[in-house]
Amino acid sequence: MSPIRPTPRMRRTLRTVPGILGADEGRSSAVWPGLTTDQLGDHSVVSIDPGLYSEAAIYKAAYWFTDRYYVFLDRAQEGRIVVELRAKETSGGDLRIACAEFCNALIDFRVRDIVAKETMPIREALVTKAFMEGVPQSGLQGAISDERHLAKK
């Protein structure tokens, strides 16, 4: 029996998500260019290209996040949608993580949209079949037992 080899540890690497930028990216040397402070406190900003992520996916992700964060949406120039995230508690949470989670949620909802579109004919067929099974057939076929074979004996 061969010895069990330990699973190699995965090395996590930061990936850039196409279509998503910190709002001031390219204009600042800050560690997280999207982190800003105003009279309402710290907030992070994510700028999204609606050509890559449907508006429905953006709304769903924003709606999902209003449970844990204060979220504000705006439309910037060139049609990009800007998402502003703030912690519900002034001392709570790392807004960089919030942005990263928001980007993941965008991908999640976008993929769900794609899969829903791809599988729509199958789901419709299954639902139609399920309903058709409940529709009564015309005539009494199958409802009365056939005992003709007893008469032959």
Next chain:
Amino acid sequence: MPGFDFSKLPDVSRIVDTRIYSRRALADAQAAFRDHCHVDIRYVGHARVGVTVHPVATDDAEWRRVVLEFWNFALDAACQQQLA
């Protein structure tokens, strides 16, 4: 609240896009928060309205919470309308 100077707490104004925050969503939020803040909505241009929130709050934390909860409520209403 008698004896408290609300004018010391600043108003918060934003210009919002009505393609995201529909007038109905803003009106719903305005109605829901009528006991917590006074809201002015004015037309500023194509698909843009200016919204000023005057919170009725006694301290900074409450002031922040009222303003941000107002915007979360408006976003919830807008999302429900868009996704309906």
